[in-house]
Amino acid sequence: MKRNIPVFLIALIGFLLVETTQIRAQAPEGTIRYLQTQNWAKMMSTLDYLSKNQRDRMMYMWGNRSEWKSYTLLHFNATESKYEDSEEAAEPGNEGWSNRKELFFMKRNFKESTLYDGVYFLGKNYLIHDSIVPPVWKILNDMKEVAGHICMNASMTDTLRKQNTQVWFALDMPVSTGPDRFIGLPGIILEVDINNGAFVMTADKIDLKPLTTELDVPLKIKGKKIDMAEYTKLVAKQIKERKAEEQPWFWGMRY
Secondary structure: OOOOOOHHHHHHHHHHHHHHHHHOOOOOOEEEEEEEEEEHHHHHHOOOOOOHHHHHHHHHHHOOOOEEEEEEEEEEOOOEEEEEEOOOOOOOOOOOHHHOOOOEEEEEEOOOOEEEEEEEEOOEEEEEEEEOOOOOOEEEEEEEEEOOEEEEEEEEEEOOOOEEEEEEEEOOOOOOOOOOOOOOOOOOEEEEEEOOOOEEEEEEEEEEOOOOOOOOOOOOOOOEEEOHHHHHHHHHHHHHHHHHOOOOOOOOOOO
16 A cells, blocks of 8 residues: 655655755855835734724824835855845835844854844844754745745744744755744745734845855944843833833834
8 A cells, every 4th residue: 555755754855865965065155135024014913902993093193004125134154144134225215124224133153052143122232142042943844935945834933922933944055044033943944924924034035155254243332231031031021011001012123
């Protein structure tokens, strides 16, 4: 009797074959540009502590436009990555993150398992130094193409922000990194979907080439030095206070 092989096992076998042939010779290196789309209507719809009238009133204040687009960049090699905002505008008159000049970068050193983030949060600069603790992922068995690469999906839940996230990671790019805080899978994450389209990051340009200074961070940065636990407390405090004020918790911070 014939037995069907699960899709996940087929993909895993294919991934291992690629890794042992092409990738073992040279790990990928370069820069990925992500198109970041924030849908304010969908972001507002997740705020269950606000009434429908409150949400509708806030949406009316913002006008008819509900989506904002911007670009971000992920520089990476086999042992390091750095994620940052792009200076390139994704759309004319964009008022999203790409036009902001606040401090923001997320550096990961996978060889030493350390992170170094520079974040502007509620009027202050913070420099976060800590060990890498990746999200807890559930690897699924769906596959699709993103930016020319066959990807498998995985999901996670952020209980603090009340976010359900699905990502797609490239089977032929075995570097355990991705945009923003999304890392820790056996391939670069090329697409992130938070709360079913409320916030989406999709790779739209991949430039594989040797890096020069792209992974460097500014040497002279002023900011309060904290660890990730302290930063998480700041985020939790902000969310709690915004809820008490019946305001969107993500105002003044990244979603």
